[in-house]
Amino acid sequence: MQYSISKNNNLLEGRIILPASKSISNRVQIINAISNNFEPVKNLSDCDDSRAMQRILNSNTNSFDVGHAGTTMRFLTAYLSKIVGEWTLTGSHRMKERPIGVLVDALNSIGAQITYLEKEGYPPLKIFGSNLTGEEVELKGNTSSQYITALLLIAPTLEKGLRIKLSGKIVSRSYIEMTLNIMEEFGIKSEFKGQEIFVPNQTYQRIPYAVEGDWSGASYWFAFMALADEGKLYLDGLKRHSFQGDSGLIPVFEMLGVKAQFSKRGMFIEKMESKCTKLKFDFNQMPDLAQTFAVCACLKNIPFHFTGLETLKIKETDRIFALITELGKLGYVLNEPADGELAWNGAKKTEEENIVIETYHDHRMAMAFAPIALVRPNIVIDSPDVVKKSYPNFWEQLKDVGFEVTE
Numbered sequence: 492m493q494y495s496i497s498k499n500n501n502l503l504e505g506r507i508i509l510p511a512s513k514s515i516s517n518r519v520q521i522i523n524a525i526s527n528n529f530e531p532v533k534n535l536s537d538c539d540d541s542r543a544m545q546r547i548l549n550s551n552t553n554s555f556d557v558g559h560a561g562t563t564m565r566f567l568t569a570y571l572s573k574i575v576g577e578w579t580l581t582g583s584h585r586m587k588e589r590p591i592g593v594l595v596d597a598l599n600s601i602g603a604q605i606t607y608l609e610k611e612g613y614p615p616l617k618i619f620g621s622n623l624t625g626e627e628v629e630l631k632g633n634t635s636s637q638y639i640t641a642l643l644l645i646a647p648t649l650e651k652g653l654r655i656k657l658s659g660k661i662v663s664r665s666y667i668e669m670t671l672n673i674m675e676e677f678g679i680k681s682e683f684k685g686q687e688i689f690v691p692n693q694t695y696q697r698i699p700y701a702v703e704g705d706w707s708g709a710s711y712w713f714a715f716m717a718l719a720d721e722g723k724l725y726l727d728g729l730k731r732h733s734f735q736g737d738s739g740l741i742p743v744f745e746m747l748g749v750k751a752q753f754s755k756r757g758m759f760i761e762k763m764e765s766k767c768t769k770l771k772f773d774f775n776q777m778p779d780l781a782q783t784f785a786v787c788a789c790l791k792n793i794p795f796h797f798t799g800l801e802t803l804k805i806k807e808t809d810r811i812f813a814l815i816t817e818l819g820k821l822g823y824v825l826n827e828p829a830d831g832e833l834a835w836n837g838a839k840k841t842e843e844e845n846i847v848i849e850t851y852h853d854h855r856m857a858m859a860f861a862p863i864a865l866v867r868p869n870i871v872i873d874s875p876d877v878v879k880k881s882y883p884n885f886w887e888q889l890k891d892v893g894f895e896v897t898e
């Protein structure tokens with residue numbers, strides 16, 4: 492399936508109810524499963540990744556498929572390694588290419604029994620759930636913060652707690668902090684100093700919880716606004732003091748011409764003038780927003796140099812390759828100056844004819860390229876249903892604010 496997207500004017504107005512954060516939803520589901528907490532969770536995400544978690548946690552079989560959901564795969568690996576039984580955990584073709592060895596080694600070093608069913612270091616996994624005995628793990632912090640979150644979520648349940656020693660650069664640190672903050676809301680104290688995190692043995696409090704709106708999802712609306720001629724949108728569900736690192740997008744979008752103002756339950760975003768002539772930014776704390784900003788900067792003719800993108804090659808697709816290829820179709824010549832970097836110096840080539848933007852099973856490719864419709868009507872996006880991974884009603888909401896989305 493393909494969608495062609497356009498709008499008959501460049502004015503953006505309306506109210507968007509943002510989806511719930513899938514990162515928070517999946518952390519809360521694991522915490523509630525660990526602590527047998529049946530208190531209600533308000534605004535739990537209904538995206539594919541959170542549904543996969545919910546389905547598996549409520550399943551009465553022992554063989555699970557997480558699909559494309561990275562957090563579900565990683566968090567369940569740690570969770571199941573403590574539940575007595577024999578479990579099989581697999582995922583989509585792409586999931587089998589996304590490494591998990593760092594987490595498996597760390598868990599096995601504290602007494603877990605996890606083996607590989609196909610390729611060493613990658614899903615699918617066979618997990619023999621048992622009592623974890625260790626109290627200290629060492630692992631690399633430079634591949635995915637999700638391994639660290641997975642360990643943290645089970646840490647309070649270990650007899651002596653868990654000390655996590657991280658080596659090398661710590662990527663996506665904001666997501667580790669999000670985990671510790673959510674755990675604190677459930678009563679868990681921890682200490683994160685330098686390269687070490689310590690979580691003593693404690694009991695999660697059983698409390699009701701309300702999940703925040705998703706800042707990563709909000710980023711696409713900021714991008715739409717940056718490309719609009721004028722407009723004002725209300726983004727419902729965002730919190731001023733958010734645990735999500737992606738809330739750091741506000742000052743960056745201000746440079747690209749979007750003014751944000753908080754209200755009680757969300758925020759207004761408005762178009763303003765941009766004087767930005769070059770955008771330099773380190774995305775280490777906000778890796779999921781690199782696509783949003785790369786597309787937006789090109790379409791606004793703002794050369795950029797992005798760093799901190801080391802993790803992008805092992806996400807839903809190799810996002811560096813996908814951006815260079817798809818923006819290339821539109822005539823923008825991007826390059827990769829070094830590992831973990833992406834740049835555009837303003838160079839252009841002849842754009843292709845009959846452009847179709849491929850999405851590579853990556854929800855963020857579809858959503859990051861959609862705002863182009865304001866500048867180039869009838870932009871065609873392939874396999875648009877990929878958005879279900881984090882933002883199921885994205886296309887419906889586009890229609891609600893006046894876009895034509897046709898098959």
Ligand SMILES: O=C(O)C1=C[C@@H](OP(=O)(O)O)[C@@H](O)[C@H](O)C1
Nearest residue numbers: 514562635636637663666778802
């Ligand atoms: O913990 C999380 O919820 C996430 C952590 C990040 O992954 P990495 O730590 O692999 O960069 C992020 O890209 C992903 O979308 C969600």
Ligand SMILES: C=C(OP(=O)(O)O)C(=O)O
Nearest residue numbers: 559560561562779806807
């Ligand atoms: C990288 C992402 O998700 P995950 O790693 O959880 O599959 C994402 O949502 O951009």
